[in-house]
Amino acid sequence: xxxFSDRLKAWFGPEMAGPGLALIAVILVFGLASPQFLxxxxxxxxxxxxxxxxxLTLAMLLPILTGGLNLAVTFxxxxxxxxxxxxxxxxxxxxxxxxxxxxGCILAVAVGAASGVVMGLVIAFTxxxxxxxxxxxxxxxxxxxxxxxxxxxxSGFPAFIGPLGHGSIAGIPxxxxxxxxxxxxxxxxxxxxxxGFNTYMIGSNLEATRYSGINTRKVIVLVYxxxxxxxxxxxxxxxxxxxxxxxxxGESYLLITVLACFLGGVNPFGGFGRVIPVFVALIVxxxxxxxxxxxxxxxxxxTAVWGLLLVGVMVLRFAASKFKxxxxxxxx
Amino acid sequence: xxxxxxxxxSEKPLLSLHDINMTFGGVKxxxxxxxxxxxxxxxxxxxxxxxxxxxxxxxxxxxYRPADGASIEYxxxxxxxxxxxxxxDRGIQVIWQDLALFxxxxxxxxxxxxxxxxxWPKLVDYGRMRKIATDALKRLGITLxxxxxxxxYAIAQRQIVAIARALVGQAKLVFMDEPTASLTQSETDHLLxxxxxxxxxxxxxxxxxxxxxxxxxxxSRITVLRDGALVGVYPAAGMTxxxxxxxxxxxxxxxxxRARPRGDQPVVLDVKGLSRPGQFDDISLTVRRGxxxxxxxxLGAGRTELAQTLxxxxxxxxxxxxxxxxxxxxxxxxxxxxxxxxxxSEDRLSLGLIQPQSIADNLVISSLGKIMSGAFLSDERKRRxxxxxxxxxxxKIGRQGDPISTLSGGNQQRVAIAKWLATDPKLLILDSPTxxxxxxxxxxxxxxxxxxxxxxxxxxxISDEVPEVYFNADRVLHMAQGRIVGEYDPRxxxxxxxxxxxxx
Numbered sequence: 001x002x003x004f005s006d007r008l009k010a011w012f013g014p015e016m017a018g019p020g021l022a023l024i025a026v027i028l029v030f031g032l033a034s035p036q037f038l039x040x041x042x043x044x045x046x047x048x049x050x051x052x053x054x055x056l057t058l059a060m061l062l063p064i065l066t067g068g069l070n071l072a073v074t075f076x077x078x079x080x081x082x083x084x085x086x087x088x089x090x091x092x093x094x095x096x097x098x099x100x101x102x103x104g105c106i107l108a109v110a111v112g113a114a115s116g117v118v119m120g121l122v123i124a125f126t127x128x129x130x131x132x133x134x135x136x137x138x139x140x141x142x143x144x145x146x147x148x149x150x151x152x153x154x155s156g157f158p159a160f161i162g163p164l165g166h167g168s169i170a171g172i173p174x175x176x177x178x179x180x181x182x183x184x185x186x187x188x189x190x191x192x193x194x195x196g197f198n199t200y201m202i203g204s205n206l207e208a209t210r211y212s213g214i215n216t217r218k219v220i221v222l223v224y225x226x227x228x229x230x231x232x233x234x235x236x237x238x239x240x241x242x243x244x245x246x247x248x249x250g251e252s253y254l255l256i257t258v259l260a261c262f263l264g265g266v267n268p269f270g271g272f273g274r275v276i277p278v279f280v281a282l283i284v285x286x287x288x289x290x291x292x293x294x295x296x297x298x299x300x301x302x303t304a305v306w307g308l309l310l311v312g313v314m315v316l317r318f319a320a321s322k323f324k325x326x327x328x329x330x331x332x
Numbered sequence: 333x334x335x336x337x338x339x340x341x342s343e344k345p346l347l348s349l350h351d352i353n354m355t356f357g358g359v360k361x362x363x364x365x366x367x368x369x370x371x372x373x374x375x376x377x378x379x380x381x382x383x384x385x386x387x388x389x390x391x392x393x394x395x396y397r398p399a400d401g402a403s404i405e406y407x408x409x410x411x412x413x414x415x416x417x418x419x420x421d422r423g424i425q426v427i428w429q430d431l432a433l434f435x436x437x438x439x440x441x442x443x444x445x446x447x448x449x450x451x452w453p454k455l456v457d458y459g460r461m462r463k464i465a466t467d468a469l470k471r472l473g474i475t476l477x478x479x480x481x482x483x484x485y486a487i488a489q490r491q492i493v494a495i496a497r498a499l500v501g502q503a504k505l506v507f508m509d510e511p512t513a514s515l516t517q518s519e520t521d522h523l524l525x526x527x528x529x530x531x532x533x534x535x536x537x538x539x540x541x542x543x544x545x546x547x548x549x550x551x552s553r554i555t556v557l558r559d560g561a562l563v564g565v566y567p568a569a570g571m572t573x574x575x576x577x578x579x580x581x582x583x584x585x586x587x588x589x590r591a592r593p594r595g596d597q598p599v600v601l602d603v604k605g606l607s608r609p610g611q612f613d614d615i616s617l618t619v620r621r622g623x624x625x626x627x628x629x630x631l632g633a634g635r636t637e638l639a640q641t642l643x644x645x646x647x648x649x650x651x652x653x654x655x656x657x658x659x660x661x662x663x664x665x666x667x668x669x670x671x672x673x674x675x676x677s678e679d680r681l682s683l684g685l686i687q688p689q690s691i692a693d694n695l696v697i698s699s700l701g702k703i704m705s706g707a708f709l710s711d712e713r714k715r716r717x718x719x720x721x722x723x724x725x726x727x728k729i730g731r732q733g734d735p736i737s738t739l740s741g742g743n744q745q746r747v748a749i750a751k752w753l754a755t756d757p758k759l760l761i762l763d764s765p766t767x768x769x770x771x772x773x774x775x776x777x778x779x780x781x782x783x784x785x786x787x788x789x790x791x792x793x794i795s796d797e798v799p800e801v802y803f804n805a806d807r808v809l810h811m812a813q814g815r816i817v818g819e820y821d822p823r824x825x826x827x828x829x830x831x832x833x834x835x836x
Contacts, residue, residue, distance in 0.1 A: 193708060201693065204689050208683050213666050
């Protein structure tokens with residue numbers, strides 16, 4: 001039998017300490033600084049903003065766990081969004097039906113996954129560095145997207161798509177529901193499947209994993225494919241939220257997704273990291289920007305504070321590990 | 333007996349260490365060790381793997397910092413610890429077993445790069461580099477083309493390049509870590525001549541080798557370490573190989589030959605004419621049910637490449653592999669594992685186990701199918717599977733979730749064996765299973781191997797330590813330069829005869 005605390009540990013993991021403490025700190029600081037902070041309005045704004053960054057962060061998480069990176073997340077998302085947009089436009093634009101929307105979503109996810117397959121194959125077979133491979137894919141997709149859209153917006157979608165970006169079911173925003181479903185799917189994938197297990201092992205030592213009889217190439221291709229598919233889901237949500245697609249949408253999120261992973265305790269060299277702490281880290285980042293907004297700070301300042309927070313977390317984590325080591329040494 | 337170049341006498345030591353203590357993660361690697369080297373002497377540092385030899389060398393060269401209270405007196409100055417820069421500046425050089433050279437760079441660059449670093453102007457002066465390299469080689473009485481890339485030279489010449497590099501740094505004290513491990517006898521003789529020459533020129537040499545014959549031949553004094561503690565310092569004159577072995581292991585050598593006849597058992601593995609150009613050539617061998625086949629030979633004899641071919645990691649250029657009567661063609665090690673072949677890598681740190689990950693995950697990685705419950709991995713099944721193996725093989729662990737790197741070498745090796753046993757193999761290939769395993773824990777590993785053979789598992793035991801295969805295998809094959817050059821039955825052939833053949 002596993003005890004309750006063991007189950008809690010298994011669910012949250014040791015990575016939870018950083019983002020958990022940050023969450024408490026942010027709620028305390030802004031809760032005291034602004035009476036409106038702990039309100040439905042804050043929850044609403046966080047709940048609607050969280051999914052875009054969150055879905056892209058999930059797409060970034062899997063490659064990072066293998067010791068890689070996917071720098072093409074935002075452009076993959078928008079190319080997938082464009083795919084959906086064209087399917088809708090080809091089927092009557094604002095008059096397109098639910099069938100066209102479903103077909104568009106399937107094709108969008110297929111395009112996102114295709115971008116991942118290509119990166120995964122190149123990384124797995126040539127052993128080129130994931131940064132270079134995904135950077136090439138990013139530049140390719142941006143160029144392609146700018147060429148196809150002439151750098152402009154594509155819009156004019158049927159009205160029934162709106163709720164996917166703005167609607168709520170039982171008071172819970174639809175994008176948030178989509179995001180939470182994806183978070184749970186990623187959590188199950190990483191903790192309960194062979195693919196997840198192998199993802200962590202490859203992140204720690206690819207050669208030793210291969211010697212253990214794991215098809216490491218297959219795992220890497222699947223990881224980037226899933227990453228690309230997750231980008232596509234983010235792209236569909238972004239289309240619904242902005243009611244338009246532009247190749248540059250969400251570009252500033254790219255590096256924030258990497259940092260959100262690190263804030264969530266993911267090892268930058270791969271092998272360690274869990275979904276739930278990353279989820280909490282994302283909530284912290286959104287609460288921080290909403291809170292700063294509430295007390296009247298400039299939006300750009302919020303971004304600066306994100307950077308400071310992340311540096312602070314790195315330093316604290318380093319200090320904590322030093323303390324732990326000296327504590328263990330004295331203990332023995 | 334050769335004339336010793338310099339017996340040292342009673343002159344003041346060049347290096348003198350006292351009260352050296354070193355702890356790694358709760359394990360005492362060195363306990364109150366003292367050690368001294370006289371100017372110009374050849375001093376042997378002896379002890380089994382894991383006795384603390386390399387830790388001691390790393391302390392002297394500043395890689396590790398000993399616990400407080402240590403004193404290192406070197407050439408008139410006293411230090412509480414060394415730094416790598418001080419050690420180099422003061423003429424302490426190490427030639428590691430892997431040589432730490434740059435194969436793609438020229439001989440001249442390999443020898444002289446350290447001396448041209450940091451000079452003003454910060455430009456590379458190739459003319460000076462070539463001259464430094466040529467001079468250093470001349471001091472050793474060797475001529476090599478200094479412009480050729482190092483990879484064009486064989487291992488013996490690379491060894492000499494490494495020595496030449498040490499000399500360029502105006503060395504007073506040179507450590508050589510297993511310098512003869514991959515050399516033939518004539519190459520070894522040549523190397524020993526060079527060491528004598530260094531000694532005559534006033535350079536002290538600390539020689540680490542497990543070839544006791546050459547230790548006795550070359551050194552004037554022998555310091556023996558066992559389990560991190562100093563056993564004693566002995567003059568080489570009057571020493572015998574068996575006496576050193578006793579001092580190193582702390583027990584009189586009463587190991588029994590375990591070989592049993594297995595000729596009546598069915599053949600599990602049948603290899604015919606297996607070849608891979610440049611690695612091994614025309615290898616034919618059989619292993620029967622319950623049989624332990626020992627393969628020994630020098631480093632670079634092609635043993636590991638042969639093992640990896642049997643495991644499907646490399647493809648043979650010619651020859652056949654038959655497993656339980658069926659010819660097999662592995663396109664990857666996944667095919668081999670499915671067919672019942674398991675391979676314990678010689679390189680436990682980077683290929684055998686995934687060091688940062690948990691004990692449990694390392695144990696189950698090759699048999700994930702056994703811990704599935706429907707489409708998902710079951711933590712409960714994993715826990716039970718791991719607990720079963722931990723108990724079976726007597727692994728001492730804290731929690732299953734602890735990183736495997738927290739275990740001792742012997743316990744890590746047990747987990748690595750368990751990982752492969754969990755795949756239900758028919759053939760288990762153990763490549764140097766005692767590398768980095770404490771002396772005391774080695775017997776335990778071989779007890780496990782012996783029990784596994786009793787259950788009918790076919791085992792190939794590869795080791796460059798002849799006694800290991802001699803005492804633990806039913807038959808011993810000797811591999812040299814990619815070929816099987818001898819087969820011995822430990823029940824009729826004395827150990828010394830096989831050692832004579834292998835180290836010749």
